[in-house]
Amino acid sequence: MHADGGALDPARLPLVVAALDHPQRLKVIAALRGGRQYVSALARELKISRPLLYLHLERLEKAGLVTGSLELGGDGKAVKWFELEPFDIRLTPEVVAEAAAALPAQRRPALPRPADEHGETDGW
Amino acid sequence: MHADGGALDPARLPLVVAALDHPQRLKVIAALRGGRQYVSALARELKISRPLLYLHLERLEKAGLVTGSLELGGDGKAVKWFELEPFDIRLTPEVVAEAAAALPAQRRPALPRPADEHGETDGW
DNA sequence: GTCATGTGTAATAATTTTCTTACAGATGAA
DNA sequence: TTCATCTGTAAGAAAATTATTACACATGAC
Numbered sequence: 380m381h382a383d384g385g386a387l388d389p390a391r392l393p394l395v396v397a398a399l400d401h402p403q404r405l406k407v408i409a410a411l412r413g414g415r416q417y418v419s420a421l422a423r424e425l426k427i428s429r430p431l432l433y434l435h436l437e438r439l440e441k442a443g444l445v446t447g448s449l450e451l452g453g454d455g456k457a458v459k460w461f462e463l464e465p466f467d468i469r470l471t472p473e474v475v476a477e478a479a480a481a482l483p484a485q486r487r488p489a490l491p492r493p494a495d496e497h498g499e500t501d502g503w
Numbered sequence: 504m505h506a507d508g509g510a511l512d513p514a515r516l517p518l519v520v521a522a523l524d525h526p527q528r529l530k531v532i533a534a535l536r537g538g539r540q541y542v543s544a545l546a547r548e549l550k551i552s553r554p555l556l557y558l559h560l561e562r563l564e565k566a567g568l569v570t571g572s573l574e575l576g577g578d579g580k581a582v583k584w585f586e587l588e589p590f591d592i593r594l595t596p597e598v599v600a601e602a603a604a605a606l607p608a609q610r611r612p613a614l615p616r617p618a619d620e621h622g623e624t625d626g627w
Numbered sequence: 628g629t630c631a632t633g634t635g636t637a638a639t640a641a642t643t644t645t646c647t648t649a650c651a652g653a654t655g656a657a
Numbered sequence: 658t659t660c661a662t663c664t665g666t667a668a669g670a671a672a673a674t675t676a677t678t679a680c681a682c683a684t685g686a687c
Contacts, residue, residue, distance in 0.1 A: 396523040399599065401675085402606050405517070409600035419633060428627055431676055433635080449634080456684055457634060468594040472536050472587055475523065479533035482526050501649065503552055525645085543663060555646055557665080573664080580654050581664055625679060 387468050391443065392478035395468060398442035403427060404435045408463065411445060415462035436461055511592050515567065516602035519592060522566035527551060528559045532587060535569060539586035560585055 387395070398404060406425055410416065418436070422429040439445045440461075447461045511519070522528060530549055534540065542560070546553040563569045564585075571585045 392523075393526070393529070395594070396520045399516075399520040399594070400524045402517070402603070403675095405599050405603040405606065408596055409603035412596050412600055417633085422627065428677070429634090430636080430678085434675075452684095454684075456632085459634065463596055466595065470519070470523070470592040470594065471590065472532055475529055476533035476536055479526070479529040482529065503546065527645095541663085552647070553664090554648085554666080558645075576654095578654075580662085583664065 387474065389474070389477040389481040392468075392474065393482070394442040395444065398438045398444055401435065401438075403431075404439055407432070407435055407439060408444065411461060411463040415460045417458045417460050421461065511598065513598070513601040513605040516592075516598065517606070518566040519568065519590075522562045522568055525559065525562075527555075528563055531556070531559055531563060532568065535585060535587040539584045541582045541584050545585065 399408075403425065407421070410421060410424060416424070418432060419429060422432045425432065427435075436445065436447060440447055444464055444466055445461050446464050447459055449457055449459045451457055523532075527549065531545070534545060534548060540548070542556060543553060546556045549556065560569065560571060564571055568588055568590060569585050570588050571583055573581055573583045575581055
C-alpha cells in the first residue's frame with residue numbers, strides 16, 4: 380500500500396522533506412529497500428549508534444516513509460522491525476505552494492517588546 | 504526551461520530537500536509563483552529581514568529552484584530579481600537510494616583517539 | 628550466575644542552522 | 658545635502674538538530 384496514491388497531503392510535505400534532509404536517513408531508506416530489518420542490525424550495518432538510529436527512524440516514521448513494528452517472537456523475545464513504506468512524491472512549485480499555504484501560523488513574539496514603533500534599526 | 508526534464512541528478516537531491524526544509528523557503532517559492540520579484544520587495548512581502556532572505560534565496564538558488572539576476576536599469580540603478588525555476592521532481596525509494604549512493608564520503612575522525620580497541624562503552 | 632543479544636529512554640554535549648544587528652556603498656529625487 | 662531606495666556582507670547571538678554516553682530491563686545460551 381502506497382503512502383500516497385494521488386496527491387500528497389500538503390501538510391505532510393514539510394515532514395517528508397525534513398525526513399529526507401539528512402544523509403544518514405537517506406542511507407536508512409536505501410538500506411531498507413532490500414527488505415525489512417530490525418534496529419540493532421541496521422545500526423551495525425550503517426555503523427551508527429542505536430540511539431541515534433532511533434532518532435532517525437522516528438523522523439522517517441513520522442513522515443510516513445517507514446513503518447516500525449515490535450514483534451514478540453513466539454518465545455517472548457522482542458525485536459523491532461522497520462520496513463520501507465513505498466512512496467512516490469512529486470515536488471513541483473504548485474505542491475510547494477500548497478504546502479506553504481497549509482503551514483501552521485508561526486508563533487508571534489510573545490511580548491510586543493517595550494519600546495517600539497520607531498524606525499527599524501536596519502536590516503530591512 | 505526545466506530544472507529537470509528527466510531524472511534528477513542524484514547528487515542534487517540533498518540540495519533540493521535541504522532547500523525545501525524550511526517554512527520560509529516554501530513561502531518564497533510560493534511567492535515567486537506569481538512572477539519574478541526583487542529581494543527588498545520580497546523581504547517586505549514575507550515580513551522577514553533582507554539579510555535573512557538572502558540566506559534563504561542562496562540556498563534555493565544552489566538547489567536550482569530559483570534564479571537570481573542583477574539588473575542595472577538603464578539609468579544605472581541596481582535591482583536583483585529572483586524568479587522561480589520550474590521543477591518537477593519525483594521522490595521514490597529508488598531515487599533516494601541513488602542519492603544515498605552518490606553521497607560524498609563522510610569525513611572520518613581525524614585522530615583514531617588514544618586508547619581504543621576495547622569494548623565499546625555502550626550505545627551500540 | 629554471567630555473557631551476549633534485544634528494546635527503550637534520559638541527559639547532555641557538539642554541531643549546524645537560523646536570525647539579528649550593524650556595516651559599507653550606490654543612485655535618484657527633493 | 659539629506660532622505661529614501663536599492664545591493665551586498667560580516668559578526669555574533671539564538672535556536673534547532675544531531676550525536677554521544679549512560680541507564681534500566683528482558684530473554685536465551687553457556
